[in-house]
Amino acid sequence: xxxxxxxxxxxxxxxxxxxxxxxxxxxxxxxxGASVTFTCTTxxxxxxxxxxxxxRPGQAPKLLIYAASSxxxxxxxxxxxxSGTSFTLTISSFQPEDAGHYYCQQDYNFPFTQ
Numbered sequence: 001x002x003x004x005x006x007x008x009x010x011x012x013x014x015x016x017x018x019x020x021x022x023x024x025x026x027x028x029x030x031x032x033g034a035s036v037t038f039t040c041t042t043x044x045x046x047x048x049x050x051x052x053x054x055x056r057p058g059q060a061p062k063l064l065i066y067a068a069s070s071x072x073x074x075x076x077x078x079x080x081x082x083s084g085t086s087f088t089l090t091i092s093s094f095q096p097e098d099a100g101h102y103y104c105q106q107d108y109n110f111p112f113t114q
């Protein structure tokens with residue numbers, strides 16, 4: 001009689017469990033030259049391991065801010081800050097080319113969530 005081997009695979013979410021990331025989805029209308037701030041909250045402490053991205057229609061996401069506050073080759077009008085589980089991305093003088101979708105992602109714990 002042929003033998004059958006059954007294999008069970010387990011997905012382990014990480015030692016700390018899955019971290020949820022909350023970001024308001026309400027669209028913002030911003031005038032050129034105005035300041036705008038985006039917020040992101042995590043369900044637990046992720047240290048500074050939040051990254052901010054901009055995505056324009058039909059384009060791949062572009063990394064703006066890494067490790068909560070470090071700019072990635074972008075203009076100084078973009079800045080990131082954090083306190084505890086609250087993170088912000090601020091554009092101090094909005095320009096037409098800044099239009100797009102902005103989102104944050106944590107990579108403190110797998111699975112990475114946004």
